[in-house]
Amino acid sequence: MPAHNLSEDVSDDEASFAPRPVDEISDAESVDEDAVPRQKIEIDNKIALERIRNTIRLDPSLSWTETLVVSYPETIDVDVDDDLNRELAFYKQALHSAQAAKSLAAKHNFPFTRPSDYFAEMVKSDAHMERIRQRLLDESAAIKRSEEKRKEREGKKFGKQVQMEKLQERQRGKKEMEERLKGLKRKRKGALDNPQEDDDGFDVEVEDAVSDRPTKRARGAGPGGKKLPRQVRDKKFGFGGPRKRAKQNTKASTDNFEPRAGGGKGVRGAKGKGGAKAGAKRPGKSRRMAARSRS
Amino acid sequence: MASVLKAQKINASKTDVKGKGKRKAEEIDEEDVQVPAPKKLKNKQRVLLLSSRGITHRMRHLMNDLEALLPHVKKDAKLDSKNHLHLLPELADLNNCNNTLYFESRRHEDLYLWAAKTPNGPSIKMHVQNVHTMDELKMTGNCLKGSRGILSFDKSFDESEWGRLTKEVFTHIFGVPQTARKAKPFIDHVLTFSVLDNKIWFRNFQIIEKDPLQPNGPPQMSMVEIGPRFVLTPIRIFEGAFGGATVYSNPEFVSPTAVRAALRGEKGEKYGKRKHAEQERSERKEGRRREEDELAVSKVFA
Numbered sequence: 110m111p112a113h114n115l116s117e118d119v120s121d122d123e124a125s126f127a128p129r130p131v132d133e134i135s136d137a138e139s140v141d142e143d144a145v146p147r148q149k150i151e152i153d154n155k156i157a158l159e160r161i162r163n164t165i166r167l168d169p170s171l172s173w174t175e176t177l178v179v180s181y182p183e184t185i186d187v188d189v190d191d192d193l194n195r196e197l198a199f200y201k202q203a204l205h206s207a208q209a210a211k212s213l214a215a216k217h218n219f220p221f222t223r224p225s226d227y228f229a230e231m232v233k234s235d236a237h238m239e240r241i242r243q244r245l246l247d248e249s250a251a252i253k254r255s256e257e258k259r260k261e262r263e264g265k266k267f268g269k270q271v272q273m274e275k276l277q278e279r280q281r282g283k284k285e286m287e288e289r290l291k292g293l294k295r296k297r298k299g300a301l302d303n304p305q306e307d308d309d310g311f312d313v314e315v316e317d318a319v320s321d322r323p324t325k326r327a328r329g330a331g332p333g334g335k336k337l338p339r340q341v342r343d344k345k346f347g348f349g350g351p352r353k354r355a356k357q358n359t360k361a362s363t364d365n366f367e368p369r370a371g372g373g374k375g376v377r378g379a380k381g382k383g384g385a386k387a388g389a390k391r392p393g394k395s396r397r398m399a400a401r402s403r404s
Numbered sequence: 405m406a407s408v409l410k411a412q413k414i415n416a417s418k419t420d421v422k423g424k425g426k427r428k429a430e431e432i433d434e435e436d437v438q439v440p441a442p443k444k445l446k447n448k449q450r451v452l453l454l455s456s457r458g459i460t461h462r463m464r465h466l467m468n469d470l471e472a473l474l475p476h477v478k479k480d481a482k483l484d485s486k487n488h489l490h491l492l493p494e495l496a497d498l499n500n501c502n503n504t505l506y507f508e509s510r511r512h513e514d515l516y517l518w519a520a521k522t523p524n525g526p527s528i529k530m531h532v533q534n535v536h537t538m539d540e541l542k543m544t545g546n547c548l549k550g551s552r553g554i555l556s557f558d559k560s561f562d563e564s565e566w567g568r569l570t571k572e573v574f575t576h577i578f579g580v581p582q583t584a585r586k587a588k589p590f591i592d593h594v595l596t597f598s599v600l601d602n603k604i605w606f607r608n609f610q611i612i613e614k615d616p617l618q619p620n621g622p623p624q625m626s627m628v629e630i631g632p633r634f635v636l637t638p639i640r641i642f643e644g645a646f647g648g649a650t651v652y653s654n655p656e657f658v659s660p661t662a663v664r665a666a667l668r669g670e671k672g673e674k675y676g677k678r679k680h681a682e683q684e685r686s687e688r689k690e691g692r693r694r695e696e697d698e699l700a701v702s703k704v705f706a
Contacts, residue, residue: 158568159568162569165521165572165573167576175581178554180558207554207625210591211625232538237539245544
């Protein structure tokens with residue numbers, strides 16, 4: 110065989126076009142080798158597999174309750190990297206199998222559900238389950254805490270806004286005030302030019318202009334304002350008449366023994382109660398010193 | 405060898421005729437009501453569970469979880485040697501086990517699982533990945549220790565020949581027989597096996613039949629995961645127990661060592677390129693250097 114091949118090669122070489130394709134082929138082969146280092150030999154001896162399965166397989170007449178095998182009639186067709194959907198598919202498979210098994214168990218009169226008074230050792234110990242519970246609690250607490258923090262942060266942001274507004278408001282007020290003052294200056298320019306026209310330079314008008322709202326007094330007592338009538342003024346401010354004998358005894362007051370309505374001093378010790386009331390006396394010196402040192 | 409081939413051929417011709425009918429019968433058996441036979445057949449399985457030396461804590465915990473879940477498991481001491489797997493069938497025989505689960509740890513990081521029927525095979529070698537044990541606090545389910553779990557296989561197991569064989573072997577190993585000494589009489593969890601991305605995904609769910617939020621409402625079944633969880637990549641199926649002819653090999657399987665080596669190689673390549681560039685640069689610099697002349701800085705400002 111090799112000899113024959115050789116002779117063929119030689120004859121190919123003699124032809125002008127022959128060497129090229131040979132080279133190309135070898136090149137392609139070497140590239141291929143780089144890409145796939147070694148093709149693995151696939152073995153799938155179906156006949157042998159089936160024969161082996163037949164040798165080991167359980168007796169088909171075996172009751173279902175001996176093996177508890179359930180087949181899920183669907184294949185799992187999800188993206189492997191999509192954790193959530195993958196686990197969901199497994200969950201669905203388990204749920205379907207459990208339901209199928211329950212109905213099968215009912216058919217076979219096979220106890221399925223554990224009665225609530227059946228206690229036995231569990232796979233995970235109570236201590237471990239407690240740890241799991243604690244972790245769940247911790248997790249929910251952490252979520253709550255972070256939520257609160259977030260809210261607080263947002264509140265802070267909002268608070269900042271409020272502060273900004275306040276500052277702006279203050280600045281606006283200042284500007285307004287300056288404008289008002291400027292306006293006043295402009296108004297009073299003539300007055301400043303000939304000051305003898307009205308003599309008091311200190312006028313209320315400045316204060317009025319500065320304050321947010323002009324005072325009522327200024328309006329009431331202004332040059333154009335009306336005076337209240339005499340009687341009303343007397344009532345409001347008091348009659349300016351005799352004052353000096355107001356506290357003197359009169360005939361009536363001398364005869365009057367009633368305690369005064371204002372609850373003045375009254376008659377001392379009239380009932381003994383007054384004495385008790387006045388009992389909040391200044392304590393003695395020693396006591397006062399003691400109280401001081403205590404506090 | 406020739407006799408084996410002949411036997412296979414005969415079997416094939418048989419199965420061509422009979423295969424379908426048989427499988428149909430099996431399905432009916434699974435789903436239909438069985439009239440209690442006079443002589444009750446029993447499913448007798450015992451599993452030897454052991455590991456090689458050099459397993460990490462996570463692998464050990466996974467083994468402990470399996471032991472807790474499967475009451476028909478007999479745990480044995482670590483196997484000293486990785487090259488004498490033929491000892492395992494004898495060991496299983498000594499322990500009266502007809503199945504073996506053997507965890508093999510390589511380089512303290514890769515875990516392989518052998519699932520074998522012991523005296524006569526077959527044995528399946530798988531690579532274990534993504535191990536989460538029951539100790540993790542994220543899985544909140546719980547179940548009775550030793551209760552018999554339902555085995556749930558998805559449809560893809562029935563679609564390939566290796567899948568059917570794997571299903572059979574797993575049924576023997578993970579299905580708790582009714583007669584197991586420590587088995588409990590009720591069912592409260594499901595072991596699911598699903599094929600996805602040519603890998604077998606294992607999950608364990610607790611069955612909750614009553615909604616805890618409305619205990620008096622209509623019974624609604626829900627699931628809570630108990631753990632452990634892991635993913636098995638089938639590598640090879642051998643005819644015998646821990647040996648024999650390969651009847652199936654997964655062409656897609658790339659050993660984790662190869663993956664790591666490729667990564668390292670990539671890194672090394674980068675380093676080599678950088679070093680090469682450095683050297684070239686220094687050579688170029690050397691080539692461009694000018695000779696000393698009288699106007700050199702060092703001479704002018706001496």
